[in-house]
Amino acid sequence: MNLIEYPDREMLAMSVANVLAGELRKSLAVQDHASFALPGGTTPGPIFEMMSAVEMDWSRVHVMLTDERWVDEENAHSNARLVKNTLLTGFGAQAQFIPYYRDGLSAAEGAAEVAPTLKDELPLSLLLLGMGADMHTASLFPNAQGLGEAMANDAPLLCAVQPVDQDMLRVTLPLHVLTGALSTHLVIFGDDKRAAVERAQSLPPEEAPIGAVLANATVHWAA
Structure with missing residues (x-):
């Protein structure tokens, strides 16, 4: 794990944006x-x-989510909606977006339909991750229903999961897809999340899924 500290969140955003854009160009x-x-x-x-x-x-950049809540893109909880309103604007509007949600299908059915279409996108050229205070990343939540399947080496390329104490179903890229990325970056803010990242390195991946992707990751942190 390579940890980079920034004096503030604005400087982090500027630097990480430049780094990611440079890696896409390469x-x-x-x-x-x-x-x-x-x-x-x-x-x-x-x-x-x-x-x-x-x-x-940008027309040759294929954008996909690490994970998604199983809601349509008009829903305020949709990650696709956020990405379309931020990255897929300006020059970025030319990028090709790969949606996961399938209207009328369950999360498991939709994941099974989408998974085969992701084969040509692997290995991921560039992976950007976030992390929750519980040390989850993507939708690999500790103790989630479906976590074991999503962390298996032979997991399908998109998996349905049900986090504990959450009503909303999710789909996520499995662990082997995340660890297979050619370049991995993690962005975190605050002392609590920095401490969580450091703690995750000594915990089993089932308890701290983020720990399973840190070996080759660059971690960008600001208070």
Whole structure:
């Protein structure tokens, strides 16, 4: 794990946006397309907005989510909605977005339908992750229903999970897809999350899923 500290969150957003845009350009220089998996939530919003203003061949960038709540894109809880309103604007509007939600299907049915379509996107060119205070990443939540299947080496490329004490079903990229990314970055804020990342390295992955992806990750932190 490589940890980079920033004096404030604005500086972190600017720097990470530049780093990610640079890595996408490098991928496009040697590949037909670059696959970019990213999280939802409010933390990466400013990073995505800055990236959308960067000029590159966005038409060859394939954007997908690390995980998604099983709701349509009009729902305020939709990660796809956030990404479309931040990254997929400006120059970024030319990128190809890969949606997960399938109207009329359950999360398990939708995941099974989408999973085979992700094969050509692997290995991920670039992976951006977030982390919860419970040390989950993507939708790999400790003790979630479906966690064991999603962390298996032969897991399908998209898995349905049900976090404990949450009514909303989710789908997530499995652990082997996350660990197989060519470049991995994690963005966290606050002393509590920094302490959680450090603690996760000594815990079993079932208790702290983020720990399973830290070995080759660059962690970007600001208070």
